[in-house]
Amino acid sequence: MLSAGRPADQAGASGVLYLHGFNSGSRSPKARLVDLACHLLEDGPLPCATPHLPHRPSAAYQLAEERLAMLGSRPLVIGSSMGGFLATCLAERHDLQAVLINPAVRPARLVEGWLGQRFVNEYTGERFAVEAAHRDELAALTPDGVTPGRYLLLLGTRDETLDCRDAFEAYWGCRTILHPGGDHGFSTLADYLPAILAHGGWRLAPGRITAINLDDA
Numbered sequence: 001m002l003s004a005g006r007p008a009d010q011a012g013a014s015g016v017l018y019l020h021g022f023n024s025g026s027r028s029p030k031a032r033l034v035d036l037a038c039h040l041l042e043d044g045p046l047p048c049a050t051p052h053l054p055h056r057p058s059a060a061y062q063l064a065e066e067r068l069a070m071l072g073s074r075p076l077v078i079g080s081s082m083g084g085f086l087a088t089c090l091a092e093r094h095d096l097q098a099v100l101i102n103p104a105v106r107p108a109r110l111v112e113g114w115l116g117q118r119f120v121n122e123y124t125g126e127r128f129a130v131e132a133a134h135r136d137e138l139a140a141l142t143p144d145g146v147t148p149g150r151y152l153l154l155l156g157t158r159d160e161t162l163d164c165r166d167a168f169e170a171y172w173g174c175r176t177i178l179h180p181g182g183d184h185g186f187s188t189l190a191d192y193l194p195a196i197l198a199h200g201g202w203r204l205a206p207g208r209i210t211a212i213n214l215d216d217a
Contacts, residue, residue: 034196152174156186
Protein backbone atom coordinates (compact mmCIF):
# COMPACT_ATOMS: atom_id res chain seq x y z
CA MET A 1 0.00 0.00 0.00
CA LEU A 2 1.40 3.41 -0.99
CA SER A 3 1.74 6.13 1.59
CA ALA A 4 -0.82 8.89 1.28
CA GLY A 5 1.97 11.44 0.94
CA ARG A 6 3.05 10.16 -2.49
CA PRO A 7 1.25 10.20 -5.84
CA ALA A 8 -0.96 7.13 -6.13
CA ASP A 9 0.65 6.12 -9.43
CA GLN A 10 4.24 6.43 -8.27
CA ALA A 11 6.07 4.38 -5.67
CA GLY A 12 8.69 6.39 -3.86
CA ALA A 13 12.40 5.83 -4.35
CA SER A 14 13.84 3.22 -1.99
CA GLY A 15 16.64 5.54 -0.90
CA VAL A 16 18.81 8.47 -1.97
CA LEU A 17 22.43 8.44 -3.06
CA TYR A 18 24.10 11.86 -3.17
CA LEU A 19 27.36 12.18 -5.11
CA HIS A 20 29.48 15.27 -4.47
CA GLY A 21 31.58 17.10 -7.02
CA PHE A 22 35.29 16.97 -7.82
CA ASN A 23 37.49 17.60 -4.77
CA SER A 24 34.47 18.09 -2.52
CA GLY A 25 33.33 15.78 0.27
CA SER A 26 30.62 13.87 2.05
CA ARG A 27 30.08 16.71 4.54
CA SER A 28 29.76 19.49 1.98
CA PRO A 29 26.79 21.86 2.44
CA LYS A 30 24.80 20.22 -0.38
CA ALA A 31 25.45 16.72 0.95
CA ARG A 32 24.29 17.78 4.41
CA LEU A 33 21.17 19.46 3.00
CA VAL A 34 20.16 16.36 1.04
CA ASP A 35 20.73 14.12 4.05
CA LEU A 36 18.70 16.45 6.27
CA ALA A 37 15.87 16.59 3.72
CA CYS A 38 15.64 12.81 3.67
CA HIS A 39 15.02 12.89 7.43
CA LEU A 40 12.31 15.57 7.20
CA LEU A 41 10.10 14.04 4.51
CA GLU A 42 6.39 13.94 5.21
CA ASP A 43 6.49 10.14 5.02
CA GLY A 44 10.15 9.68 5.90
CA PRO A 45 12.75 9.20 6.98
CA LEU A 46 14.29 7.88 3.78
CA PRO A 47 17.65 6.05 3.72
CA CYS A 48 20.34 8.38 2.40
CA ALA A 49 24.01 7.82 1.60
CA THR A 50 26.49 10.65 0.96
CA PRO A 51 29.81 8.82 0.51
CA HIS A 52 33.16 10.57 0.28
CA LEU A 53 34.29 9.76 -3.24
CA PRO A 54 37.95 9.14 -4.18
CA HIS A 55 39.43 11.61 -6.65
CA ARG A 56 40.11 8.86 -9.20
CA PRO A 57 36.96 8.44 -11.34
CA SER A 58 36.99 4.64 -11.56
CA ALA A 59 37.36 4.28 -7.79
CA ALA A 60 34.64 6.89 -7.21
CA TYR A 61 32.27 5.05 -9.54
CA GLN A 62 32.98 1.71 -7.87
CA LEU A 63 32.27 3.14 -4.42
CA ALA A 64 29.07 4.78 -5.70
CA GLU A 65 27.86 1.44 -7.07
CA GLU A 66 28.59 -0.24 -3.74
CA ARG A 67 26.55 2.36 -1.85
CA LEU A 68 23.79 2.14 -4.46
CA ALA A 69 23.37 -1.56 -3.77
CA MET A 70 22.64 -0.79 -0.11
CA LEU A 71 19.69 1.51 -0.86
CA GLY A 72 17.09 -0.91 -2.16
CA SER A 73 15.86 -1.69 -5.63
CA ARG A 74 14.98 1.82 -6.91
CA PRO A 75 17.12 4.53 -5.31
CA LEU A 76 17.16 8.12 -6.50
CA VAL A 77 20.62 9.33 -7.47
CA ILE A 78 21.53 12.99 -6.96
CA GLY A 79 24.81 14.36 -8.24
CA SER A 80 26.51 17.75 -8.36
CA SER A 81 29.10 18.79 -10.94
CA MET A 82 31.40 15.76 -11.43
CA GLY A 83 29.01 13.87 -9.19
CA GLY A 84 26.32 14.70 -11.74
CA PHE A 85 28.37 12.92 -14.38
CA LEU A 86 28.74 9.86 -12.15
CA ALA A 87 25.01 9.98 -11.38
CA THR A 88 24.36 9.90 -15.12
CA CYS A 89 26.59 6.84 -15.51
CA LEU A 90 24.71 5.05 -12.73
CA ALA A 91 21.27 6.06 -14.00
CA GLU A 92 21.98 4.82 -17.51
CA ARG A 93 23.55 1.55 -16.37
CA HIS A 94 20.95 0.71 -13.71
CA ASP A 95 17.78 2.29 -15.17
CA LEU A 96 17.32 4.82 -12.36
CA GLN A 97 15.87 8.27 -11.84
CA ALA A 98 18.45 10.97 -11.21
CA VAL A 99 18.74 14.65 -10.33
CA LEU A 100 21.72 16.52 -11.75
CA ILE A 101 22.92 19.83 -10.28
CA ASN A 102 25.19 21.77 -12.66
CA PRO A 103 26.55 18.46 -14.03
CA ALA A 104 29.94 18.16 -15.69
CA VAL A 105 29.57 17.48 -19.42
CA ARG A 106 32.30 15.69 -21.36
CA PRO A 107 34.47 15.59 -18.21
CA ALA A 108 37.36 13.82 -19.93
CA ARG A 109 37.80 16.93 -22.05
CA LEU A 110 37.35 19.13 -19.00
CA VAL A 111 40.18 17.56 -16.98
CA GLU A 112 42.47 17.67 -20.01
CA GLY A 113 43.15 21.27 -19.02
CA TRP A 114 43.89 20.26 -15.43
CA LEU A 115 46.64 17.72 -16.13
CA GLY A 116 49.53 18.24 -13.76
CA GLN A 117 47.60 20.56 -11.45
CA ARG A 118 47.79 19.77 -7.75
CA PHE A 119 44.81 19.93 -5.41
CA VAL A 120 44.16 19.76 -1.67
CA ASN A 121 40.81 18.43 -0.42
CA GLU A 122 39.53 20.80 2.24
CA TYR A 123 37.46 18.05 3.87
CA THR A 124 40.19 15.43 4.23
CA GLY A 125 43.49 17.26 3.71
CA GLU A 126 44.37 14.81 0.94
CA ARG A 127 46.82 16.13 -1.68
CA PHE A 128 46.83 14.82 -5.24
CA ALA A 129 47.62 15.77 -8.81
CA VAL A 130 45.39 15.28 -11.85
CA GLU A 131 46.97 12.69 -14.13
CA ALA A 132 46.25 11.27 -17.56
CA ALA A 133 44.58 8.34 -15.80
CA HIS A 134 41.81 10.67 -14.57
CA ARG A 135 41.05 11.68 -18.16
CA ASP A 136 41.20 8.13 -19.48
CA GLU A 137 38.95 6.73 -16.74
CA LEU A 138 36.36 9.44 -17.34
CA ALA A 139 36.39 8.70 -21.06
CA ALA A 140 35.85 5.00 -20.38
CA LEU A 141 32.92 5.70 -18.04
CA THR A 142 31.11 8.11 -20.37
CA PRO A 143 27.81 6.60 -21.59
CA ASP A 144 26.92 6.66 -25.27
CA GLY A 145 23.89 8.82 -24.58
CA VAL A 146 21.26 9.76 -22.02
CA THR A 147 17.58 8.88 -21.62
CA PRO A 148 15.81 12.22 -21.02
CA GLY A 149 12.93 10.77 -19.02
CA ARG A 150 15.25 9.73 -16.20
CA TYR A 151 16.47 13.19 -15.25
CA LEU A 152 15.66 16.39 -13.47
CA LEU A 153 18.29 18.98 -14.37
CA LEU A 154 19.07 22.00 -12.15
CA LEU A 155 21.24 24.67 -13.76
CA GLY A 156 22.52 27.99 -12.46
CA THR A 157 22.72 30.55 -15.24
CA ARG A 158 25.77 32.24 -13.67
CA ASP A 159 27.80 29.08 -13.09
CA GLU A 160 31.37 30.35 -12.82
CA THR A 161 32.95 26.91 -13.37
CA LEU A 162 30.88 25.22 -16.09
CA ASP A 163 28.91 26.69 -18.99
CA CYS A 164 25.29 25.78 -18.26
CA ARG A 165 24.56 25.82 -22.00
CA ASP A 166 26.66 22.68 -22.42
CA ALA A 167 24.51 20.76 -19.94
CA PHE A 168 21.30 22.19 -21.37
CA GLU A 169 22.31 20.87 -24.80
CA ALA A 170 23.68 17.51 -23.59
CA TYR A 171 20.52 16.80 -21.58
CA TRP A 172 18.08 18.19 -24.13
CA GLY A 173 14.55 16.98 -23.46
CA CYS A 174 15.06 16.45 -19.71
CA ARG A 175 12.92 18.19 -17.12
CA THR A 176 14.98 21.31 -16.42
CA ILE A 177 14.97 24.04 -13.79
CA LEU A 178 17.00 27.16 -14.62
CA HIS A 179 17.90 29.30 -11.63
CA PRO A 180 18.62 32.85 -12.85
CA GLY A 181 21.93 34.03 -11.47
CA GLY A 182 22.62 30.68 -9.82
CA ASP A 183 26.27 29.85 -9.12
CA HIS A 184 28.17 26.59 -9.53
CA GLY A 185 27.70 25.71 -5.87
CA PHE A 186 23.94 26.17 -6.30
CA SER A 187 23.74 28.02 -3.00
CA THR A 188 19.91 28.14 -3.18
CA LEU A 189 19.64 24.34 -3.20
CA ALA A 190 17.40 24.32 -0.11
CA ASP A 191 14.65 26.06 -2.09
CA TYR A 192 14.65 23.28 -4.69
CA LEU A 193 14.77 20.25 -2.39
CA PRO A 194 10.96 19.71 -2.60
CA ALA A 195 11.24 19.43 -6.40
CA ILE A 196 14.29 17.19 -6.13
CA LEU A 197 12.64 14.74 -3.74
CA ALA A 198 9.41 14.83 -5.76
CA HIS A 199 11.42 13.49 -8.70
CA GLY A 200 11.90 10.39 -6.55
CA GLY A 201 8.22 10.20 -5.58
CA TRP A 202 8.52 11.75 -2.11
CA ARG A 203 7.11 14.92 -0.60
CA LEU A 204 9.02 17.53 1.34
CA ALA A 205 7.03 20.50 2.61
CA PRO A 206 8.32 23.83 1.23
CA GLY A 207 10.31 25.70 3.84
CA ARG A 208 11.24 22.64 5.92
CA ILE A 209 14.92 23.07 5.00
CA THR A 210 16.60 26.39 5.80
CA ALA A 211 20.07 27.70 6.60
CA ILE A 212 19.08 27.45 10.27
CA ASN A 213 18.36 23.73 9.83
CA LEU A 214 21.80 23.25 8.30
CA ASP A 215 23.57 25.21 11.04
CA ASP A 216 21.88 23.04 13.66
CA ALA A 217 22.38 19.71 11.82
